[in-house]
Amino acid sequence: MAIIRLLLTLQPLLFGLGFLAPLAVQIITRTGLTPPFGLTPMLAGLLVGGTLGAIANLRGSWI
Secondary structure, eight states: OHHHHHHHHTHHHHHIIIIIHHHHHHHHHHHTOOOGGGOOHHHHHHHHHHHHHHHHHHHTSOO
């Protein structure tokens, strides 16, 4: 039960890493953008998705 509770509290972060990160990677790749500081598109996508998910998790809301 504790594991399920933990997964539910981390749901925004998991959504950010599981959905927003691959979406950001596809957008970066399709538009031909080059991520800053020599990052790969995958790492840049994980940073974007993880950051947005962490912010939503801390605030308790996406908006």
